[in-house]
Amino acid sequence: MIHPQPAPGDPGAAESSPQPVHVVLAGGGTGGHIEPMLALADALSRRTVHGLPPRITCLGTARGMETRLVPARGYDLRLIPPVPLPRKPTPDLLRVPGRVRRAVSETRALLTELGADVVVGFGGYVALPAYLAARRAGSGRAGIPIVVHEGNPLPGLANRIGARLAARVAVTTPGTPLRGAVQIGMPLRTAITGLDRAARRAEARAAFGLDADRPTLLVFGGSQGAASLNRAAVGAADALTAAGVQVLHARGPKNTDVAVPARPAGAAPYVVVDYLERMDLAYAAADLALCRSGAGTVAELSAVGLPAAFVPLPIGNGEQRLNALPVVEAGGGLLVEDAELSSSWIAARLLPLLTDPAALSALAAHAAAAGTPDADEKLADLVLGVVQR
Numbered sequence: 001m002i003h004p005q006p007a008p009g010d011p012g013a014a015e016s017s018p019q020p021v022h023v024v025l026a027g028g029g030t031g032g033h034i035e036p037m038l039a040l041a042d043a044l045s046r047r048t049v050h051g052l053p054p055r056i057t058c059l060g061t062a063r064g065m066e067t068r069l070v071p072a073r074g075y076d077l078r079l080i081p082p083v084p085l086p087r088k089p090t091p092d093l094l095r096v097p098g099r100v101r102r103a104v105s106e107t108r109a110l111l112t113e114l115g116a117d118v119v120v121g122f123g124g125y126v127a128l129p130a131y132l133a134a135r136r137a138g139s140g141r142a143g144i145p146i147v148v149h150e151g152n153p154l155p156g157l158a159n160r161i162g163a164r165l166a167a168r169v170a171v172t173t174p175g176t177p178l179r180g181a182v183q184i185g186m187p188l189r190t191a192i193t194g195l196d197r198a199a200r201r202a203e204a205r206a207a208f209g210l211d212a213d214r215p216t217l218l219v220f221g222g223s224q225g226a227a228s229l230n231r232a233a234v235g236a237a238d239a240l241t242a243a244g245v246q247v248l249h250a251r252g253p254k255n256t257d258v259a260v261p262a263r264p265a266g267a268a269p270y271v272v273v274d275y276l277e278r279m280d281l282a283y284a285a286a287d288l289a290l291c292r293s294g295a296g297t298v299a300e301l302s303a304v305g306l307p308a309a310f311v312p313l314p315i316g317n318g319e320q321r322l323n324a325l326p327v328v329e330a331g332g333g334l335l336v337e338d339a340e341l342s343s344s345w346i347a348a349r350l351l352p353l354l355t356d357p358a359a360l361s362a363l364a365a366h367a368a369a370a371g372t373p374d375a376d377e378k379l380a381d382l383v384l385g386v387v388q389r
Contacts, residue, residue: 021052022055023044031065040376106129118146118387121149131162147379153173153319188303197284208281217233217287217289220276222252229292239347245351252274255274288308292320333367
């Protein structure tokens with residue numbers, strides 16, 4: 001609970017002072033959980049409660065990306081045992097109850113040690129024990145209050161359980177099946193939400209060795225690249241560059257065989273990189289993207305108003321297609337199945353758009369209208385509202 005400033009004349013005023021709200025964030029494992037967690041942490045760090053900024057502790061596991069990303073952003077990281085949940089019935093399923101009990105016990109002790117006022121979870125291996133521990137920790141009968149954020153249109157098991165225990169539930173996509181959920185969008189870092197693409201365009205294109213005034217296609221398939229996108233884009237290189245369209249293509253660090261021969265004189269540049277360290281500059285350089293449709297990617301593109309041709313990952317439960325649909329239905333992008341993507345599709349569908357400034361402008365406006373660049377602030381409002389309540 002919040003510890004308020006004693007009233008003037010209160011006998012305890014000399015000894016007591018307001019204590020910061022302590023927010024514990026559970027979002028380790030993958031970037032899809034870690035990035036919105038850190039965006040919320042940044043938003044909370046810009047706030048004060050009774051004149052004090054909140055204390056923030058992130059929960060993670062020793063094997064997750066959070067061991068690198070969380071300290072790099074300046075936040076405290078505490079490790080708990082992971083609870084991997086098999087997707088199919090296997091002998092390993094029999095070990096899950098014991099793992100859950102151990103993880104919940106250790107996490108409960110940690111929450112008590114930290115004096116947590118609220119637990120915010122983003123799903124995954126770290127969130128489940130945090131939810132269950134919060135329910136049993138704290139001084140009140142109801143435990144420590146819980147806030148859940150679900151980034152995908154199809155919630156995982158951890159957030160389905162967490163939503164039943166939560167004081168508030170927030171979701172990214174309309175229609176996400178969690179009871180009592182409010183749609184706020186995906187929390188994003190301010191380097192993305194504060195991006196003015198038009199103002200940064202010349203700088204961004206120069207940084208990648210692109211021409212200042214040519215229409216630009218950005219191709220990327222996530223941090224590891226995507227073979228089908230690589231093949232289709234490289235196959236369309238001649239058609240694109242001959243028509244004056246330049247390309248910035250992130251092939252993925254393991255796909256070093258992906259290359260484009262030097263362009264003939266007068267053709268537009270085709271720049272291939274292993275990885276894009278500065279996605280903000282990549283977005284500023286581009287007029288259109290060809291990419292997968294993970295929840296974070298869709299949220300970032302719509303937040304900055306960059307239209308895209310989305311190619312959902314052809315495996316899994318189909319959630320990448322559902323991620324892209326709201327933007328596509330709003331007129332801010334196209335959807336093409338992985339099996340249908342080819343160099344001829346790019347030449348037939350994307351080349352006409354890239355050489356039509358009015359069409360690109362309309363797509364960009366619709367993409368921006370579908371975005372929610374202030375989701376981090378909305379989630380911070382929910383979290384602090386729960387504590388103050």
